[in-house]
Amino acid sequence: MLTILKRTIRLAWLNFTRDGTLALANVFVISMVVAAITSLFLFKGITNFEINRLQDKVDISVYFKYETTEDDILKAKDELAKVPEVKEVEYVSKDQALADFTSKHKNDPVLMASLAEVGANPFLAVLNVKSALASQYQGISNFLVTADFQNSIEKVDYSERKPVIDKIFSFTSGLNTAGIVFSILLAMVAILVAFNTIRIAIYNSREELKIQRLVGASNSFIRGPFVVQGVMVGFFATIACLLIFLLIAWGINSKMDTLFSGLNLLGFYVHNLGWIVLIQLLTGIGLGVISSLIATRKFLET
């Protein structure tokens, strides 16, 4: 058994190295598929990052009446935190709101002069409420209407923000679906091309397959080296793609950071390297082996 395995690997390696340009073409085509699948993975990562970023920016602000005490607001905060739809509640006091405004607009003399004109602190204390899913904001809004502290609430800005929230989520989910559909289509085309390239390569060897049968080789003995060759093609395609994507991620990392503020593509790539290698190996080797099996089967049937 070990002898057969050793022979199969040796014969496959000999074929692979002697095929030269044909083997290179096979590696190239399989690399295209592996690249498409890797792109799909990275695209999913980038869109998830972007969706999270946009979701993080969305919240409901609950403004409390000027005379409401901090204790009452903190009690309301605790109550809100118990609501299942609520992911996070942040309390911003009147003083903190004033300090944030002053710090943000200190270079705008008109705004600062207006603030001075008002005299007292015009800001209301606020609870910023975040939910895990956009669809849950309606539930939180409904809770606020019936809450014990409802009389202390000056206003809730959910209804004002609702159209924007809905637009953001419809855009991100649309973007995600479109990206996945496009990548799957691309991968399917690449898979078909790769399969046919390997099939043609084996078709070119059909005379050799026939000779091997005539000298008494069993179908499995003939098929073995082609299958192992498929593994080799998939392996080298994976190595090529790993390096190419590492270079690309490194090269465009700063641009991606600018485009999607805070996105570290290189970090994402390195952090998910295990998954990426696994996906690439499964795609490359799987495709190489399956194409070889189907193609040799066709020529060994007769």
Place this chain on the structure above:
Amino acid sequence: MLRFEKVSKIYPANHPDNQPTAALDDISFEIKEKEFISIVGKSGAGKTTLLKMILAEEKPTSGKIIFDDQDIEKIETKHLSGLRRKIGAVFQDYKLLSSKTAYENIAYVLEVIGATEKEIQRDVPEVLKLVGLADKANNFPTELSGGERQRVAIARALIHRPEIILADEPTGNLDPYNTLEIIRLLLTINELGTTVVLSTHNREVINRLEKRVITLENGKLIRDEEGGRFIL
């Protein structure tokens, strides 16, 4: 050892206006162990079809081919490799594996039958020496002349000591000198105890051999004689 019993092979017409072609018509004969037998006939007489049937490349339309008490037609496709390992085949177009060297072409057959590396390293150089190609072991088929390629094919056919060697027009593409060399080799192999079936339309070769000759004409066996001559 090998018996043809009323074997016919009829290829169906490939066009409605054409008639079916009878490549072999009711052929019966027997080949004994260690025999050297020549099958002669014009092109299209059915020589190649007859040899293809022994290798189970073609199935008879009717009749039986018995090899080692086994009906070849009844062997399942997945078990054909077992039959073919008992046979060594030499073809007019050599049928060497172009991506392998002379050494590797011969060693491949031993790998197929599961010989050890030690046996391969011992037997392949020996057989290369027998066919006079010890110095061409690492040459690819494209780097060899026609005569050399045919000698590699013969070495490949006999390396695993088959019971029978089928040589289908092995000298068809060779000059008179190389033709003589190949026939000498086949005779040597036969003298060492292997049955040889030689198919040819080379009159001179047959007349020199003075061995058993089966003559085919239009798919029919018209003559089978010991020490026969090429008469058509």
